Amino acid sequence: MAINRKLEFATDEIALADLAKAISHPARIAILKILAQQQSCICGEIVEGLPLAQATVSQHLKELKAVGLIKGTIEGKTSCYCINWEIFNQFIARFGVFADLAKNESCQSQSCC
């Protein structure tokens, strides 16, 4: 793009977009699924479960961590990751904004097109 207009939007719009971007890749959806159903969240297991190179998976984990959707701690030689449910649930709750706006104007029921 010629100019990055991102910062001309509202802070909460940028924040929600950033969270959505973090899960906008099937690999990162798959990672979240793996973490959701496992107690042991060792990085190596995630790599094995995905059709991607170790470096690529490490990068995807970094992105999820950057927005706070996952937490990671180093356990000796390995790294342990897991979902940060507090952030995750906050993220989902934010979608309520749209329904709230619609309710205030009583628009959701009467679709105009």
Add this chain to the structure above:
Amino acid sequence: MAINRKLEFATDEIALADLAKAISHPARIAILKILAQQQSCICGEIVEGLPLAQATVSQHLKELKAVGLIKGTIEGKTSCYCINWEIFNQFIARFGVFADLAKNESCQSQSCC
């Protein structure tokens, strides 16, 4: 990327990622907000409400329409857009998958890191 690995993931993971990608830009979040609180969803009004050129807004609208999150109909000279709440609510409901996976393994409560 050298090779696009997207198609090596599960269909539902790709679908959820595509929906997330559609809302992964503040302009598209802003568009959804405008549509949620307005009865008249005329394209021109959306353009006026955003810090972007008309061509750019039209492109963002196209992306939202492509994943089904919004509907659009041509009304004479103008175009009318509105949120497709059926798809929108389905999208939000899909996040339940993660909580379900976590519940099955009783992992959500006992965070491992």
Add this chain to the structure above:
DNA sequence: ATTTTATATCGCAAATATACGATAAAAAAG
């Protein structure tokens, strides 16, 4: 002390996304 194992990071190539001017298309106004 050296080697192995597990992850993270760097650097780069290729793919996508973003932004917008120019232009097309089509209805409405004059």
Add this chain to the structure above:
DNA sequence: CTTTTTTATCGTATATTTGCGATATAAAAT
């Protein structure tokens, strides 16, 4: 019929994302 208005699409420049080999780092094993 010509002009204006409204929106979509094309072409293109630039920015960002994706993917991975190579390499760094650091703990564990030998």
